[in-house]
Amino acid sequence: MTMASAIELQSVSKRYGPKTIIHDMSFTVEPGEIVGFLGPNGAGKTTTMRMIAGFTTPSSGTIKVAGHDMARENEQAAEKLGYLPETPPLYDTLDVEQYLRFVAKVKGVPARLMAQDLDRVITACHLEAVVKREIYKLSKGYRQRTGLAQALLGNPDVLLLDEPTAGLDPGQIQETREVIRAFGEEHAVLISTHILPEVTLICKRVAIINDGRLLAIDSPDGLQAASEESSRVTLQVSAPADAVRAELLGIDGVQSVAVKEMPRQSGVLDVTCHVEARTGIESKIARVAAGKWDLHRLERQQPTLENIFLRYVGKQEREAA
């Protein structure tokens, strides 16, 4: 028997009147992986998260959480889910402990495990100092972390986090990433963000969406390898410029070569080669350069996730236009 995906979307669309917000979206998130949901503002990230969480229903398609169909087994699915919306859903009139206790009770945390579970999330989210404080008195950072704590209650199989580090200072962002990373070792996490470094730091796979369409989903390395964005190899050599240009252009995979003299270093050239995305080309360049000239430095620069993201989004917008 195969294990069900933690999150499974099959041909999910969402329409509001004549306008389609989400177009035929399909992807899965497996247990033990953190998937980053990447897209510009208004791309449809929050709408998709809300549909997975069961706050809104899709116009067509099916969503399963831990094997439970959201449309037919909403309650069973909700029991397996922890969800932090974009705006933390907090009751200002309650204190932090009362709020967390309320959520834990609704999630069905047994009374004998209640204190233990509350301690676990309070410690993980560093809320010890504000446990008895009314929520309306909390700073933005503490509000965000209280929201995250409620999502972690009940140790859910699936965690949905919509912009979890918004409003946090750098230290808190680091702590929150550690909490998510630790949680994601055994559970499935879908994290929506437009902060690109966040994705490269903690996500196993990245889903890029724009205008309600899933453009790509792969590991950050996979996206880089599949990217049409060419890599760059830069080197510094002491050699005649014409010879460098001719030799390097003769190497299979090198698309273009730009040569310029290094300032204040007579006879040393700064060379930039645009090469195909496949690996191994920099080794060939190094062999040629080291064998024929005096090679001072060589470095390959892969396309950044930011470049890949902008390329996908830009390409889609050009196609739409």
Next chain:
Amino acid sequence: MNRVLAVYEKELVSYFRSPIAYFVVAVFLLGTGYFFIYEVFMTGTASMNEPFKNMGVLLLIVSPIITMRLFPAEYNGRTMELLSTLPLQPWQIVLGKFLGAVTILVLMTIGTAINLIPLYMYGSPETTNILSGYIGFLLLGMACLAIGQFFSALTENQVIAALITFPVLLGFWFVGHLYSFQSAVILQNLFGYLSFSLPFGDFIAGLIRSEAVVFYLVVSAMALTLNASYLQWRR
């Protein structure tokens, strides 16, 4: 049922952490105290009949205040997103909130019992009439709160929720007064069935009629069912 109780507890804390509960209970007790003194001490009648009638009218005013924040506060605080994504069915949310509002009603009702002390000290009131009056008052209150709660779910604005609820309750109250003006039997029956005040009058007179009990309970159940259906539809 544990989930209903969790919502109920949360509602109670919310009521007592905001000034609404204290304000409503205070206004209601001041109002009933005034009517009690006016009706009993001025007329010298050791009966709760007239104070009960006035309590019924006061209820039409305070019910919308009790219920107006129930759902608009969730919509505006973005906490409806939490309630809708936790393992909670709409009826559990509705019932938990309703029980919270009914608790305020019960506290208000208990508060009015202070009026009974001078009544029994200086007179010989009919205990059965008082008991049936209180039962009728609680049932009427439940129906008013259920209607108010339903209308609060329809809007994100607390004031609008109260402004819709109040005339509707007033309509249900005064439709009983139109009853006697109707020559057509069908209209008489219709107005009689819809009236909140006519069955309440029976309770005040010491009559606990099963039709009257069922009427208030059915109105409450219908409003709560509509409330839960609306929440389901919103998804």
